[in-house]
Amino acid sequence: MTDAPLTLGETPSALDRARAFWRLFLRNRSAVAGLVFLGLVILLAAVAPLIYPESPFRLAGRPMTPPFGPDYFLGTDTLGRDIMAGIAHGARTSLLIGVIATLVAVVFGTVMGALAGYYGGWIDDLLMRVTEVFQTIPSFIFAILLVAILTPSIQNVIIAIAVVSWPALARLVRGEVLSMKNREFVQANVIMGMSDARIILVQILPNCLSPIIVAGSLLVATAILIESALSFLGLGDPNVMSWGFQVGAGRTVLRRAWWICTFPGIAIMLTVLAINLVGEGLNDALNPRLRERTG
Amino acid sequence: MLQARLRYVFRRLAQAIPILLAIIIINFLLLKLAPGDAVDVLAGEAGSATPEYMAELRTKFGLDQPLPVQLAQYIGRVAVGDLGYSFRHEMPVAELILNRLGPTLILMVTTITLAVGVGILLGLLAATGLNSWRDTMISVLALVSYATPLFWVGLMLIVVFSINLGWFPTSGMETIAAFKTGWDRVWDIAHHLVLPAVTLSLFYLALYTRLMRASMLEQAGMDYVTTARAKGVSETRITYAHVLRNALLPVVTMAGVQVSSLIGGSVIVETVFGWPGLGQLAFESLFARDLNLLLGIFLLSAALVLLVNLFVDLLYTMLDPRIDLA
Numbered sequence: 231m232t233d234a235p236l237t238l239g240e241t242p243s244a245l246d247r248a249r250a251f252w253r254l255f256l257r258n259r260s261a262v263a264g265l266v267f268l269g270l271v272i273l274l275a276a277v278a279p280l281i282y283p284e285s286p287f288r289l290a291g292r293p294m295t296p297p298f299g300p301d302y303f304l305g306t307d308t309l310g311r312d313i314m315a316g317i318a319h320g321a322r323t324s325l326l327i328g329v330i331a332t333l334v335a336v337v338f339g340t341v342m343g344a345l346a347g348y349y350g351g352w353i354d355d356l357l358m359r360v361t362e363v364f365q366t367i368p369s370f371i372f373a374i375l376l377v378a379i380l381t382p383s384i385q386n387v388i389i390a391i392a393v394v395s396w397p398a399l400a401r402l403v404r405g406e407v408l409s410m411k412n413r414e415f416v417q418a419n420v421i422m423g424m425s426d427a428r429i430i431l432v433q434i435l436p437n438c439l440s441p442i443i444v445a446g447s448l449l450v451a452t453a454i455l456i457e458s459a460l461s462f463l464g465l466g467d468p469n470v471m472s473w474g475f476q477v478g479a480g481r482t483v484l485r486r487a488w489w490i491c492t493f494p495g496i497a498i499m500l501t502v503l504a505i506n507l508v509g510e511g512l513n514d515a516l517n518p519r520l521r522e523r524t525g
Numbered sequence: 526m527l528q529a530r531l532r533y534v535f536r537r538l539a540q541a542i543p544i545l546l547a548i549i550i551i552n553f554l555l556l557k558l559a560p561g562d563a564v565d566v567l568a569g570e571a572g573s574a575t576p577e578y579m580a581e582l583r584t585k586f587g588l589d590q591p592l593p594v595q596l597a598q599y600i601g602r603v604a605v606g607d608l609g610y611s612f613r614h615e616m617p618v619a620e621l622i623l624n625r626l627g628p629t630l631i632l633m634v635t636t637i638t639l640a641v642g643v644g645i646l647l648g649l650l651a652a653t654g655l656n657s658w659r660d661t662m663i664s665v666l667a668l669v670s671y672a673t674p675l676f677w678v679g680l681m682l683i684v685v686f687s688i689n690l691g692w693f694p695t696s697g698m699e700t701i702a703a704f705k706t707g708w709d710r711v712w713d714i715a716h717h718l719v720l721p722a723v724t725l726s727l728f729y730l731a732l733y734t735r736l737m738r739a740s741m742l743e744q745a746g747m748d749y750v751t752t753a754r755a756k757g758v759s760e761t762r763i764t765y766a767h768v769l770r771n772a773l774l775p776v777v778t779m780a781g782v783q784v785s786s787l788i789g790g791s792v793i794v795e796t797v798f799g800w801p802g803l804g805q806l807a808f809e810s811l812f813a814r815d816l817n818l819l820l821g822i823f824l825l826s827a828a829l830v831l832l833v834n835l836f837v838d839l840l841y842t843m844l845d846p847r848i849d850l851a
Contacts, residue, residue, distance in 0.1 A: 363547040366834070368826045370789025371807065375823055378811055379559045455674055459793055462676045463808065477677055481797075488684050495677030503672035 254515035261511020267504040275325050278318035286319040286471040287311060294487045307476070307490045308483055317497050319471040324501065327384065328454040331391035335453075336446045339396035343403025344430050348411055358404070361397045369394035373456060377465045384467045387460060391453050402445055406438035440516035447509035451502045458498050473498045530842070537838060541831045546600070548827045552820050553599045557592070559816050608821035613813045618821035622803065626825075628698055629802030631714070632795070633787055635722040640729035641780050645773070647730070648737020653764060655742070663738075667731035675790055679724040679797035686720060693720050696799030721798040725790050729783055736779055740772040747771075774844060781837030785830045 256262060284290075290302070290312040297305035297313070304313040346357040376390035410416055411434065419429050457466070458474030466472050473494040480490025565579075583589045590598070602609075608618040651663040670678075687695040698717050699705070705713050744750070745768055753763050788804075795804030803822055810818035 359543070359547075363544050363551075366544055366785065366827060366830050367548060367551070368785045368788040368823070368830060370786065370792060371823050371826055373789075374792070374807070374811065375555060375819060378819065379555055379816070451672070455672075458674050459676060462674070462793070463796065463811070465811075474674070474676075477674075477680065481680065484680060484684060485688055491677070491680045492684075495674065495681070498677065499669070499673045502674075503669060506668065506672055 251515050255511050258511045258514055260507050261514070264504040264507025264511065267500060268508055271321050271501050271504070272325065274318050275321040278315075278322055282312070282315040282318050284315075286316045288315075290315070294483065294490075296487075297489045297493070304493045305487070305489045307480055308487070313476065313490065313493055316471050316476050317473065317494055320473040320476060320494065320497065321501075323384075323466075323470050323472040324454045324457060324498070327388055327391065327457045328450045328505075331388045331395065331453045331457075332446055332449045334388065334392035335395035335449060336399055336442065338392065339399025340403045340435070340442065342396070343400040343405075344407050344435065346400070347404040347407030348426065348430055348434070354404075357400070361400050364394070364397045367394075370456065370459065373460060374463070374465065377460060382460075382465050382467055384470060387457060387465070387467065390460070391456050394456070395449055395453060399442070399445055399449070402441060403438060406441060407434055410434045410437055444509060444513045444516060447505065447512055451505040451509065454498065454502055454505070530839075533842070534835075534839065537835050541835060545828060545831060548824065549600055549603055550596065552824050553596050556599075556816065556820055603824070608824065609817040611810075611815055611818045613810070613815045613818070618818050621806065621818065622821055622825055625801065625803045625806045627802075628800055629791055629795070629804060631718065632721055632725065632791055632800060632802060633784075635718060636725040636729070636787065636791075637780060637784075639722055640726040641733055641776065643726075644730050644733025645737050645776060647734040648741060648776075649769065651734065651738045652741035652745075660738075663734060667734045670727045670731040671735075673727070675724060675728060675793045676797050678727055679720070679794055682720050682724055683797075693717070698801055717800075721794050721800050724797070725787070725794045728790065729787070732783070733776055733779065737772065737776055740775045741768060744768045744772045774841070777837065777841060777844060781834050784833040788826045788829065 289310040291306050291310050293306060293308055293310040295302050295306040295310075297303065299305065302312050302314065304317065306312055307316075342357050342361065346354040346361075373390040373394050376393060377386055380386040380389065407430075416429060416433055419433050424433075457472065458477070460466055461472040461474030462478040464475075464478060466475050476494035477491045477498075480487060480494075484491060580589075588595070606619050608622070610616075611618050611621055614621055647663050647667075651660045654660050683695050686692050694700070694717050699710070699713050700717075750763060750767060753767055754760075758767075791802065792804035792807050794800065795802050796808045799805065803826070807819060807822045810816075810822070
């Protein structure tokens with residue numbers, strides 16, 4: 231780290247650190263490309279109600295109009311719904327479900343992992359057994375079951391995705407906490423009589439933030455893939471447009487209208503790819519040592 | 526040595542039992558969480574039923590018992606292989622599942638073989654030509670297939686290879702009403718298998734490629750490689766005889782871990798390609814609201830994952846003799 235000269239005894243301010251992080255991130259060109267594309271998707275999701283104010287389920291034109299025509303840029307589907315409008319509104323659904331399901335999974339996984347790692351003993355044993363059970367269960371079938379039983383709605387899809395996503399995070403956080411809890415600065419706080427909750431929240435977790443952020447960002451991508459697969463199978467919220475639903479709706483007319491399945495699928499692929507690239511960029515920028523070793 | 530291995534198998538089996546039990550309990554709770562019980566389903570099938578008759582049925586099935594008793598009865602039934610009755614198919618769930626297990630196993634074994642085999646090869650190619658165009662190409666390919674939804678890959682392959690080129694059939698496992706036998710039948714199934722297996726293996730292929738590449742690079746920095754080089758062993762021999770063998774270990778572990786997600790993937794692929802296995806059965810039961818069947822498939826697939834993990838652990842001890850069996 232020669233490009234950020236620091237004199238001894240001076241701690242870098244948050245702004246300095248943010249700048250150093252940003253400089254490292256910008257060095258990774260594919261991560262920047264991912265970030266730009268992700269920004270465009272977020273923009274599309276934000277302006278969807280403005281450019282397509284009507285419901286994406288509205289029958290806009292003649293069924294199965296080919297793409298790149300004057301009226302419908304990406305054509306229409308079997309019922310005459312505008313595919314581009316569906317993609318714009320679907321972006322909202324994918325991002326919303328991806329982000330919220332990940333947040334729920336991260337919070338829950340972090341709590342479980344931190345408790346297991348900090349207290350050890352029977353608490354660790356119990357929580358890790360539970361985690362193991364959830365990791366053994368085939369997660370996609372479990373998600374299908376949960377949505378089928380709870381009835382398909384945005385909220386239940388989020389619950390199902392969070393339920394199958396937290397175990398990996400719990401394991402990650404447990405490992406991080408285990409490596410932290412015997413460090414001097416943590417032990418010093420124990421001696422000072424700081425409460426366990428405060429030690430975990432204020433002292434340990436902020437130091438494990440980098441791996442949690444990286445794992446979380448990759449989890450968003452997985453969540454979007456699970457959501458699209460659920461709605462492809464017809465388990466999405468029936469009142470909300472989503473990319474997986476669009477692909478599923480075009481399946482039966484694949485022979486006559488290839489574009490109905492193709493474009494929403496490309497939207498899923500590029501968005502997930504962008505998130506993965508950003509996640510890798512975050513990983514490189516937040517753990518510079520790791521990058522030097524593998525690069 | 527053999528005795529130690531046997532003891533290891535038994536200990537791992539004993540560890541698997543609590544997990545299996547927990548999964549059965551989750552299954553039971555899900556069953557209870559669902560609106561309506563078996564009697565409601567039966568009454569719905571029959572069209573009309575008096576409340577008295579329904580109460581009588583509940584007593585008969587033990588549904589009027591307290592929850593812990595019901596759970597104990599459920600565990601007892603599962604232990605003897607009774608997974609309940611599918612009212613849609615008018616068949617015991619266990620029998621239905623066994624009928625569909627074969628096609629799924631064909632698909633999964635082919636997929637794992639393809640993904641691990643080609644993944645190892647591509648990872649090796651990428652690692653030996655580090656940072657060359659070959660490495661970059663393979664990395665990009667891995668990134669893209671890692672991000673592509675399975676169902677969409679399947680549909681696109683159908684568009685290209687079935688509809689436009691006409692090379693492969695669009696769905697099913699065999700040509701219907703052809704009644705082929707012997708090698709003709711094997712060939713026919715293999716022909717139908719190509720697209721589903723390629724679709725399902727693409728994602729895992731990417732995973733194994735990346736893993737193999739990273740694993741090769743990690744091993745290449747080890748001391749034993751320096752030693753071999755100092756002894757004058759040729760670079761080719763170092764790569765293939767020393768590094769490759771050690772780099773395979775994490776890939777084997779990963780192959781075991783991935784079985785759980787492979788089962789999920791096969792639900793999607795079987796639905797897209799009309800492959801008559803467990804995944805398609807799960808999809809059908811989803812729409813028939815046949816919860817007994819869906820839960821049975823869930824339980825069986827979880828048991829399958831446990832079994833495969835055990836098998837991989839054993840394989841691992843054989844590949845790496847250093848691993849302690851104690």
